[in-house]
Amino acid sequence: MQAPAALTGLQTAVLALGDRAYPDFCAFGRQLAAWLAQSGAQPLAPPLQADCAEATALAAWQALLERLGAAGGVQLSSAPMLLPWRLVQRHWINQGSPGAPLYRLRLTPPAPEAWQAGDLLEVQPRGGRGALRRYTIASIDAEGHAELLVRQLRGPGGEPGLGSFWLTEGLPLRAAIAGRVIANPGFHAPPDDRPLILLGNGSGMAGLRAHLSQRVARGQHRNWLLFGERSRAHDFHGGAEIEQWRRRGCLARLDLAFSREAPCQRYVQHALAECEGECRAWLRDGACLYVCGGQRGMAPAVHGQLEEWLGAPALAAMAAEGRYRRDVY
Ligand SMILES: Cc1cc2nc3c(=O)[nH]c(=O)nc-3n(C[C@H](O)[C@H](O)[C@H](O)COP(=O)(O)OP(=O)(O)OC[C@H]3O[C@@H](n4cnc5c(N)ncnc54)[C@H](O)[C@@H]3O)c2cc1C
Known part of the structure; x- marks a missing residue:
């Protein structure tokens, strides 16, 4: 990478793996992407940077590989794939209640997804910085979206729960969140x-x-x-x-x-x-x-x-x- 190479006509994509604890996060991946561009290669997407195998970046990478024709999806972890779901609606549905706030969320999958009544949506809060949380899906797949009822939960000292507050307040509307349907045959x-x-x-x-x-x-x-x-x-x-x-x-x-x-x-x-x-x-x-x-x-x-x-x-x-x-x- 001392000098540009002759890569005109080559299509490329870069997934940079790093850790934000280091000051120069994903430095090599970014250098590689810059060198490819100087060499005339055509980037298919901006370089993706994954902080500690962050699920949202991995899900975007999987989606890119599938768009390029990777058959049957590419498994980047042993668990079912996390995909970029999108938050399209969110309403606080119990305003005035003596109970803790409850929200109805509507999320759409990146491609049509099948599930049965009783199944769960597992999501990764805070762009990969929190452990996965599970929520029972309130809608059926024929509706085309997963609806969730999420209660804001506080810890014993009043501290906001990581997943429930992220979903109901932190996650901006239209933003992507890594998620996957988990079959729950015990409640089918x-x-x-x-x-x-x-x-x-x-x-x-x-x-x-x-x-x-x-x-x-x-x-x-x-x-x-x-x-x-x-x-x-x-x-x-x-x-x-x-x-x-x-x-x-x-x-x-x-x-x-x-x-x-x-x-x-x-x-x-x-x-x-x-x-x-x-x-x-x-x-x-x-x-x-x-x-x-x-x-x-x-x-x-x-x-x-x-x-x-x-x-x-x-x-x-x-x-x-x-x-x-x-x-x-
Ligand atoms: C099958 C199932 C269905 C559910 N359906 C719903 C639903 O429909 N609506 C709803 O509001 N809630 C539902 N929940 C509860 C939901 O998954 C969360 O526990 C709840 O939203 C509180 O999460 P929190 O992150 O806000 O709170 P937190 O206090 O941050 O965490 C609550 C719980 O998450 C787990 N947890 C916390 N940190 C970690 C970690 N680092 N690694 C692993 N686990 C951790 C612990 O079990 C903890 O008790 C369901 C749970 C299950 C198991």
Whole structure:
């Protein structure tokens, strides 16, 4: 590289690997790109610089190689490929709620992507500087985008959670974020048309909504939704769509529990407890029971109620048969 070479007509691309802890970040890669340009080579893209194998740069490199015809994608790590998804919409959907802010995000994949209700989107916050975070996808792939419900989470000292605050405040609209769909077969739909009882709270509406959308699209209408949150006015996420499904006959039964509304604190497990007869009838009819949302509070309380009614062995048998599934976090 002391002098230019005769490279006119050659198309080139440079992926520079480096570490920002060093003052001259990706110096060799940049020198190489400059020398190629001086030598008459035609760059296909500006040089990409990856800080400690940063996922966004690697995803952009993968996309470039695929545009050039690399068959079946190029795997730069042992995990499924991270691709540059784009944040196209973000709304704070529970303004006025006593609960922590909850956002609905819409992300589009770089190319059509397939997933099933129950699957997750794994994203890398802060352009590769944070560990991967998983979120249940609230939409179905036929909608063409992944919708997420992301709750801002704070640590014990009030410090903002890295992933949730990055997604809801840090990441600019239209920006790319490295992401991939993670199959979650333990929360996939039943293989047949059997009735479905969907139970959950808070951001757990994501998984419930994905299943309802998929069932509505398939013409499967024996659905029962039990959902709990703080207040109807601020926290009935996607309420208009759900009410519409109910009116159209796509949702056989809807029970809501809002804990901050008079006359008493009522949670989703209380709504369930009031429906023992109907719940047993649905289960006798072969229904599956899906729970999505809070690991603390809701999921153990619902589990306890079911155990009380059915007995631990019967509930364990339902889980083993895939009739009792949970996506709790
Ligand atoms: C299957 C599943 C589905 C989920 N779906 C949703 C959803 O739909 N909506 C929603 O709001 N949240 C969902 N979550 C929770 C979400 O993944 C995050 O945990 C949450 O957003 C808080 O992350 P944070 O980075 O803001 O908080 P932080 O406090 O920064 O981190 C929270 C958690 O992330 C993990 N973590 C933190 N740092 C690291 C690290 N360096 N390496 C590895 N792990 C680390 C730890 O488990 C920690 O407890 C889901 C989680 C799982 C497992």
